[in-house]
Amino acid sequence: MKAAVLLAISSGLASCGANFTAVRAAAAFGARLGTQSDALASLPAACREAKVVTPGRNCDSVSATARSLHQVATVLQAYANALSDLANKNDVSISEKNLPGASDLKWMGSNASAVEGAVKGIVNVILQVWTAGYKEATLEDAIRQANPHVTVAASALSGAIKLELESLQSAHDALAMQADLFRADANKLATVGTAEAIRGQETAVTAAVTLNAIVADLEVKSQSLKDVEASAEAFGKSHQALFDKLGRLGKPDLLAEVTKIIQGAK
């Protein structure tokens, strides 16, 4: 799924031919964290659901972890958006303005508008060079200073989610074991045939069905968390790729290189 998203982001950016496409591609992963990170709220809910088989688990601590991870995801998203905003910023230009003094060129007749257009073109080139240089220098400064912190935060975020997914899997398996026990109990009671045994069998079957529903819910929650984990990992790795290519952020070939680095890292 990560490869498909990466391909969509890369081809979308490459087709519009803008500068800093690699920065924008990396930032797109970080920006996705904003919408996905709500899934972190499912961690304490999943903990409480599985309490029936893991009564000793500290769901308050899980809740505190989820809140911290959400805060980190929000900060990474804001940083990614700021990278994207600057990379996307239009160049300063005078394209829509009439140059002062253009009326003085009337003596040139039909050549006047061509001269004004040429002057505008030169001024715009100068402004574009300034804007691109300023954007590149600022992006490079930010990426250089933030990189050690972004890579650690993104790695810790994706790692913590991986560990919580492992906790969910353990809870899932514990619930499945307990559900199997209830089913075995129900089967045993079915052979007895007394009224009390039948009531016991019904209770055991209901318990097994309830636990299986929780197991199914944990599987859904796991999938949403996997998306957050994938985005955090991709953002950290693509940011590192940008850092490794500092000095070439404005180069059009960098997107392909960054894409290759991210795919190779997976």
Next chain:
Amino acid sequence: MTTAAEIDSVVKTVTGWSQQFRQSANAITQRAHDQFMQDTIDLVAYSRIAQQMIGVLQTCIEMTDGAASMLSTLALAEIAPITQATQSLAEATAKIDKVQDIVTLAIELVAAVAAVGAVVATPTFAGVAAAGGAVSKVASGIAGI
């Protein structure tokens, strides 16, 4: 300072331990289940083994929850410099807007000066009105910066 590679290594190690324990617990429980189905052991024995294995899984959960909590603390410690970089980027984006405003204003200022110069050289009602409009536009632009 901890690196991303060190974090990845810790995560791989802890999840590896948890997976090994979990797979062993699942295998032991499955074996007990099969033995129960074959009437080799009774329900009480099967239940005791399953509860012990659920206890193993509980320990796995405590281990992975603890490591996740430690990583969340580590990640939180990194957010201040990231927030600072975000602020610098936002200021740079705002500066480009400011420069665009100044470039636009500079063009209008030169136009206003030219209009006033033309009025001084050959005063007409239309010329005075145009120069007044240009000057007033520049003045409001300067006030806006």
